[in-house]
Amino acid sequence: MPGGYPYDGQRAVLATRHGKLAVIAPALEPTGLRITTADVDTDALGTFAGEIPRTLPMHEAAVAKARIGMEQQGCAIGLASEGTIGPDPMIPLLICDTELVLLVDDDQGLVIWETARDHGVRAAVTVTRPGQPIAAFLDEADFPGHRLIVRPEGMEPADVPAGLMRKGIADQQALAQAIRDCSAASPTGHARVESDLRAHCSPTRQQVIARAAQRLAARVISRCPDCGAPGWGRVGTLSGLPCAWCDTWIDSAHRGVILGCTRCPFQREVHEQRAAEDPARCPSCNP
Ligand SMILES: [Zn+2]
Ligand SMILES: [Zn+2]
Known part of the structure; x- marks a missing residue:
């Protein structure tokens, strides 16, 4: 059992409409899961383009998605992925992609997930009208390697008539036609062109999903030292150390991590080597 595939040959169902199998399945090979x-x-749970607002937090949305797939196929093990792209909470000028990949195992009563974060996802937007040159924008958006969405400028996504918003645009001719149609329908006479961030339209996003799936695989194959359940890994962080110079207690100092089990209460603390914080981070020494 230890070191072997925890799910040797067992079937898992991946809930997806946007062809994520090719991205996720190779990464999960070490788990032994047979993925269909x-x-x-999944649009019912909210869409990237904003016509349907997302209501559930990322983690719950992924669980809900996995369960829909499990129910549909009568399978006790489900997989789902969920992503959000938006301004970085710490550095708002940077666009941050956070991807979560999750496994639900109803046989063992487990939910295991991992995330990956990246600032390299192509996400560009411009407002234009027919005949206006947009070569610089297309370069920034890496078109046609990354696909585009076009809609009328000055309209809320929910108010755009069905069929007018064009998604997944991958060639110049379709792009020019969409810009003509959307500009004609826009109250300002302009079209809004932006990156289509759905996974199958964004190769840079696919890379981040693959990384989250690799991390999930690594976690699934680590077993709890106490009960043997798959999914042993980091469940929290330890913080708080004294300043190396003045002994002031610094709450934010990173002291280590807590490893935990997905099934039983067993946990283990892993402490960093250092016993004190760098005075450069001390509010008394370096205010
Ligand atoms: Zn100090
Ligand atoms: Zn355990």
Whole structure:
């Protein structure tokens, strides 16, 4: 059992409409799972383009998605992924992509997940009208390697008539046509062109999803030292150390991590080597 595939040959169903199997399945090979897909209309849980607002937090949305697939295919093990792209909470000028990949195992009563974060996802937007040159924008958006969405400028996504918003645009001719149609329908006479951030339209996003899936695989194959359940890994961080010079207690100082089990209460603390914080981070020594 230790070191072997924890899910040797067992079937898992990946809930996806946007072809994530090719991104996620190779990364999960070390788990031994045999992955099939369920065509789940995940748009009902909210869409990237904003016509349907997302209501659930990322983690719950992924669990809900996985469960829809499991139910559809009568499978006790489900997989789902969920991503958010937006301004970085710490550095608002940077666009941050956070991807979560999750495994639900109803046989063992486990939910295991991992995330990956990246600032390199292509996400560009411009407002234009027919005949206006947009070569610099297309370069920034890496078109046609990354696909585009076009909609009328000055309209809320929910108010755009069905069929007018064009998604997944991958060639110049379709792009020019969409800009003509959307500009004509826009109250300002302009079209809004932006990166289509759905996974199958964004190769840079796919890379981040693959990384989250690799981390999930690494976690699934680590077992709890106490009960043997898959999914042993980091469940929290330890913080708080004294300043190396003046002994002031610094709450934010990183002291180590807490490893935990997904099934039983067993935990283990892993402390960093250092016993004191760098005075450069001390509010008394370096205010
Ligand atoms: Zn100090
Ligand atoms: Zn355990």
